Amino acid sequence: MPDSTSTAEERVRELADGSSIPTLGLGVWQVPSGPECEHAVRWALELGYRHIDTAQAYGNEESVGLGLRESGVPREEIFVTTKFFPKHKDPAAALEASLRRLGLDYVDLYIIHWPAGGPTWAWPGMERAHDAGHARSIGVSNFGVDDLEQLLPTATVPPVVDQVQFSPYEYRQALLDSCRQNGIALEAYSPLGTGRHLGSEAVARIAQRHERTPAQVLLRWGIEHGIPVIPKSTHRERIAENAQLFDFRLSDEDIAELDALDRTGGTDRALEHKWWS
Numbered sequence: 001m002p003d004s005t006s007t008a009e010e011r012v013r014e015l016a017d018g019s020s021i022p023t024l025g026l027g028v029w030q031v032p033s034g035p036e037c038e039h040a041v042r043w044a045l046e047l048g049y050r051h052i053d054t055a056q057a058y059g060n061e062e063s064v065g066l067g068l069r070e071s072g073v074p075r076e077e078i079f080v081t082t083k084f085f086p087k088h089k090d091p092a093a094a095l096e097a098s099l100r101r102l103g104l105d106y107v108d109l110y111i112i113h114w115p116a117g118g119p120t121w122a123w124p125g126m127e128r129a130h131d132a133g134h135a136r137s138i139g140v141s142n143f144g145v146d147d148l149e150q151l152l153p154t155a156t157v158p159p160v161v162d163q164v165q166f167s168p169y170e171y172r173q174a175l176l177d178s179c180r181q182n183g184i185a186l187e188a189y190s191p192l193g194t195g196r197h198l199g200s201e202a203v204a205r206i207a208q209r210h211e212r213t214p215a216q217v218l219l220r221w222g223i224e225h226g227i228p229v230i231p232k233s234t235h236r237e238r239i240a241e242n243a244q245l246f247d248f249r250l251s252d253e254d255i256a257e258l259d260a261l262d263r264t265g266g267t268d269r270a271l272e273h274k275w276w277s
């Protein structure tokens with residue numbers, strides 16, 4: 001049922017450092033550098049996205065930068081995230097190289113891609129990148145509750161985001177609770193299960209009730225939990241479909257049904273193989 005009153009405040013979420021993150025972003029993992037990536041980024045911006053998620057490890061920062069510029073959307077209207085590849089030694093120097101590839105003066109969010117070598121060593125370099133004005137906000141990715149508990153007491157500038165695998169099937173409530181207690185916004189990567197959850201019968205039933213698509217239901221579930229979602233697609237029509245999230249609402253019953261799909265037992269665990277350790 002359309003509910004236009006639900007929308008404006010759902011489109012952005014305030015972070016603990018006072019910045020705002022758009023709750024819908026385009027992810028570009030596994031999008032090869034070149035026209036495919038440039039087009040996806042430009043289409044997303046043309047279709048109203050204001051948030052792009054890339055990483056040093058994705059090898060496509062140049063193409064993201066080209067797509068940003070080709071869109072003609074002013075820089076200050078776009079929220080750009082990149083991620084520190086933690087096999088490198090110096091996050092601040094690595095961000096300067098990212099900025100050159102992206103053709104930008106700053107990113108909105110810079111996060112440690114995974115806690116390689118432990119959760120604390122890279123943080124002083126992240127803080128230097130922040131102090132230099134090269135990253136407006138800093139955060140982490142693939143950090144569990146233990147990792148956050150180790151990092152937080154050492155931080156001068158606390159992390160404001162933890163980007164993790166999160167969807168109804170990976171409803172990691174213990175991690176969500178820890179993030180909430182520590183002023184960290186949990187951000188959902190692989191919100192469609194890298195495509196796997198699109199075949200879910202439970203999701204399809206709910207989608208039918210609302211005359212929506214399974215992708216829209218999965219993404220809307222994140223939005224209604226106050227969680228930014230960053231679906232990936234290189235198809236213009238899917239990029240458009242994934243943005244139609246702010247003109248309908250799931251019922252309490254739908255949300256409960258989706259919450260019950262959780263396979264993490266409400267813990268902080270990801271369901272994927274711990275590829276980052």
Ligand code: NDP
Pocket residue numbers: 026027028029030053054113141142163164188189190191192193194195198213215230231232233234235238239241242
């Ligand atoms: P998603 O969960 O976003 O799913 C993407 C897959 O679903 C693709 O195969 C895509 O195909 C397909 N798809 C997208 N929209 C639709 C649609 N409306 N209908 C049918 N199929 C659709 O996958 P990702 O794992 O890529 O996660 C999203 C983003 O999260 C990444 O791109 C990356 O930015 C981030 N991420 C971060 C990680 C980290 O370690 N921090 C790890 C993993 C992801 P197609 O492109 O062909 O349309």
